[in-house]
Amino acid sequence: MKWLPILLLLPQLLIIAIFFYWPAAHAVQSSFYLQDPFGFGSTFVGWENYADLFGSAEYRKVAWFTVIFTLLVTFLSLAIALLLAVKADNVLHGAKTYRTLLMWVYAVAPPVAGFIGLIMFDQTFGPLTRLFGQFGWDFVLGVNFNDTAFAMVLVSVWKQVPVNFIFFLSGLQSIPRSVREAALIDNRSGMSRFWDITFPLLAPTGFFLLITNITYALFDTFGVVDTLVKGEPGNNPMTLVYKVYVDGFRGNDLGGSSAQSVILMVLVLALTVFQFRLVERRIHYT
Amino acid sequence: MSFYKTASLGVALSMTAGVAFAETEITWWHAMGGALGDTVNQIAADFNASQDEYKITPVFKGTYEETLTSGIAAFRAGEQPNVLQVFDAGAATVIGAKGATIPVQDLLADNGVAFDINDYIAGVRYFYADTEGKMIGMPFNSSTPIMYYNADALEKAGVTAPKTWEEFQTTTAPALKAAGYTALAQSHLPWIFTENFMSRHNLPFATNDNGYNGTDTKILVNNDAIKAHFTAVTEWQKEGFFEWFGTGWGDNQSKFEEGEVAMWLGSSGSFGGLLKKDLPFEFSATYLPYWEGVTKEPTQTFIGGASLFAMAGKSAEENKATAEFFRFLTSADTQYYWHKATGYVPITEAAYEKAKADGHYTRFPAAEVGIQQLQMPAGDNTKGYRMGFYVQIRDVMNREYGRILTGETDVETAFKNIEAEANKLLARFAKTQS
Numbered sequence A: 001m002k003w004l005p006i007l008l009l010l011p012q013l014l015i016i017a018i019f020f021y022w023p024a025a026h027a028v029q030s031s032f033y034l035q036d037p038f039g040f041g042s043t044f045v046g047w048e049n050y051a052d053l054f055g056s057a058e059y060r061k062v063a064w065f066t067v068i069f070t071l072l073v074t075f076l077s078l079a080i081a082l083l084l085a086v087k088a089d090n091v092l093h094g095a096k097t098y099r100t101l102l103m104w105v106y107a108v109a110p111p112v113a114g115f116i117g118l119i120m121f122d123q124t125f126g127p128l129t130r131l132f133g134q135f136g137w138d139f140v141l142g143v144n145f146n147d148t149a150f151a152m153v154l155v156s157v158w159k160q161v162p163v164n165f166i167f168f169l170s171g172l173q174s175i176p177r178s179v180r181e182a183a184l185i186d187n188r189s190g191m192s193r194f195w196d197i198t199f200p201l202l203a204p205t206g207f208f209l210l211i212t213n214i215t216y217a218l219f220d221t222f223g224v225v226d227t228l229v230k231g232e233p234g235n236n237p238m239t240l241v242y243k244v245y246v247d248g249f250r251g252n253d254l255g256g257s258s259a260q261s262v263i264l265m266v267l268v269l270a271l272t273v274f275q276f277r278l279v280e281r282r283i284h285y286t
Numbered sequence B: 001m002s003f004y005k006t007a008s009l010g011v012a013l014s015m016t017a018g019v020a021f022a023e024t025e026i027t028w029w030h031a032m033g034g035a036l037g038d039t040v041n042q043i044a045a046d047f048n049a050s051q052d053e054y055k056i057t058p059v060f061k062g063t064y065e066e067t068l069t070s071g072i073a074a075f076r077a078g079e080q081p082n083v084l085q086v087f088d089a090g091a092a093t094v095i096g097a098k099g100a101t102i103p104v105q106d107l108l109a110d111n112g113v114a115f116d117i118n119d120y121i122a123g124v125r126y127f128y129a130d131t132e133g134k135m136i137g138m139p140f141n142s143s144t145p146i147m148y149y150n151a152d153a154l155e156k157a158g159v160t161a162p163k164t165w166e167e168f169q170t171t172t173a174p175a176l177k178a179a180g181y182t183a184l185a186q187s188h189l190p191w192i193f194t195e196n197f198m199s200r201h202n203l204p205f206a207t208n209d210n211g212y213n214g215t216d217t218k219i220l221v222n223n224d225a226i227k228a229h230f231t232a233v234t235e236w237q238k239e240g241f242f243e244w245f246g247t248g249w250g251d252n253q254s255k256f257e258e259g260e261v262a263m264w265l266g267s268s269g270s271f272g273g274l275l276k277k278d279l280p281f282e283f284s285a286t287y288l289p290y291w292e293g294v295t296k297e298p299t300q301t302f303i304g305g306a307s308l309f310a311m312a313g314k315s316a317e318e319n320k321a322t323a324e325f326f327r328f329l330t331s332a333d334t335q336y337y338w339h340k341a342t343g344y345v346p347i348t349e350a351a352y353e354k355a356k357a358d359g360h361y362t363r364f365p366a367a368e369v370g371i372q373q374l375q376m377p378a379g380d381n382t383k384g385y386r387m388g389f390y391v392q393i394r395d396v397m398n399r400e401y402g403r404i405l406t407g408e409t410d411v412e413t414a415f416k417n418i419e420a421e422a423n424k425l426l427a428r429f430a431k432t433q434s
Helices: A005-028 A047-054 A056-088 A095-105 A110-120 A127-134 A145-173 A175-186 A190-221 A222-228 A241-248 A254-279 B004-023 B034-050 B064-074 B088-096 B105-109 B151-157 B165-178 B191-200 B224-239 B248-256 B267-277 B316-329 B332-341 B349-355 B367-373 B390-405 B413-432
Strands: A033-034 A042-044 B024-029 B054-060 B085-086 B138-141 B147-149 B182-186 B260-268 B283-286 B304-311
Touching: A005 A033, A005 A254, A005 B138, A033 A254, A033 B147, A033 B413, A042 B413, A047 A056, A047 A190, A047 A222, A047 A254, A056 A095, A056 A145, A056 A241, A056 A254, A056 B105, A095 B147, A095 B349, A110 A127, A110 A145, A110 A222, A127 A254, A127 B064, A145 A190, A145 A254, A175 A190, A175 B165, A175 B367, A190 A222, A190 A241, A190 A254, A222 A241, A222 B034, A222 B054, A222 B349, A241 A254, A241 B064, A254 B147, A254 B260, B024 B034, B024 B064, B024 B316, B034 B054, B034 B304, B034 B316, B054 B224, B064 B085, B064 B088, B064 B304, B085 B088, B105 B316, B138 B316, B151 B165, B151 B332, B165 B182, B165 B224, B165 B260, B165 B413, B182 B191, B191 B304, B191 B390, B224 B283, B224 B390, B248 B260, B248 B349, B260 B267, B267 B283, B267 B304, B316 B332, B332 B349, B390 B413
Parallel strands: B024 B054, B024 B085, B182 B260
Antiparallel strands: A033 A042, B085 B304, B138 B304, B147 B260, B147 B283
16 A cells, blocks of 8 residues: 555656656756757757856846846836735725726736737837827837837736736735724824734735746746747847747757756746745744 | 458558548648738649649748747657748758758659759859759748839939949938938848848858858958948938838838838838838839949849758658649749749749740839849859858847947947857857767
């Protein structure tokens, strides 16, 4: 009977092995080679692919952009969603309609969100381009690096706010009424009640969202980036994940892009360790 | 047991009988979307209707890059199509992988389809050929960069389309600006202002005979002529003669269609699309201008676009079907139909003659510009280029050119970066080929 648990676990283990460990091992192996895309020839190059990446000023630039982009998207998505959730929590009449309308965008897929961004920021007829023009901002998507970056952040945040909103709202609603009422007696300032009582009690939700939002900004924004640069990166900003695609799938440089994915794997690993070791200890789930 | 054996033998026999009578089916992966895709489907349908032994199924696989990547992935999985469309920048990858494709010249010879490279127009003969001049890929949608112009705008400004860049900056552009137009835009800086800049002025683009003779190639892009050109472009931009609307092809083309830009450098293959759009002004086209200060004898341009490769690892019957399809595709009738519908150049002399005889160019003089430009005098550096990881090299160019045109960097630094990064990519590619 010692084998029964293992037998029952086997299907799950197989799935993990086939779909996660095997490709990951393959990527690690490819990252030490330079190989012909068709698979005819390959040369073992050791750490050269990695050395090339770290030696490349462009790769470092892309990495920096990814860090700033991730911080901005995560912070703005969380902050805006929290604000909306707190406000929605106080709405008494028509609360359902209000909430439904706020969750609406949740169903939009990233490439579709990117496409909507393309329309809004079109160089000629984009309503937002025109709006910015009114304020003297000559916004040109796809030409100016910062303008394209702005559009990427805006679309990514817009797409993520509803998800965070749903979680924050349910987090708020699970705070016991008695706690809130007690706080109301002690402190009449809504602002400080929020920071002293509500915010700490929301911390588990907030922490969970922090991790999912970082992952979102790092990986799931691919569709937004791809659509907004129209598949032609040029001088536009891009994220690390998009660069893996550009070099591997457009450029057919399998070794180089494998090395890039291994770097991303290490990054995710670090993020996970950080999540479980450092922060989980300090956050108390009720 | 013996019953089963007999039964299965019978089934097997009837199956082979079925195969013998059925038509041979082949697939064709391509990157032609929209109206071009409709034309591709029409050609396939015509081929299928023309005989009953073979059937070709075209499949649209997305952009050029996506099509090549799908083809490579499929080849590695043993599921490759019979015919794969590969674009100019991917040529080195697919031709470098010997054994991935059957050289089209061998395929035709083995299947009894007559082939003479001299039947093809001069400009398309050797771009997709190997060092010995053997044609590896069948040129399909061949285009070349030409200059479209808004005839109404030029008339209003009282100028004609410029032949040289000197004429452009001293005469044409100031007049167009005075008439309220942005004089010039273009849609593909690496293709038009780099690769074809080299070809038009007969300048070497890379060592090893533009990369045809080996993989230890170095790019020769960091030269004074092209740097002077880009410096001039930035000056035109400051003067309001030139505007850049980003790396995307369409963003630049649409400004011409809207009438804001008077002259636009695009592909000869854009002609069919422009014609269908029924623009609110008369348009025509002329040759890509050149710098008289660089050469007094401008040469032909490269073909761009893509070619069709016969993938290896298919049965003899299927290869025969592919050869027959190529015979159909290169026939004067099919080529003329393709040329008329899309604006891509006809790849054979016979098709070109047919178009002339039919009066196509009397009706649409602009349709002839691309093919005439491809038949201009050739030089040592005009048959094409062959560089690995070229898609990424183009990405580097696009990035640096974008930075020049948004003032983030200067011409000197940009070209130094392009040279260094391109050479690094070429060296990396050389290592994949061992």
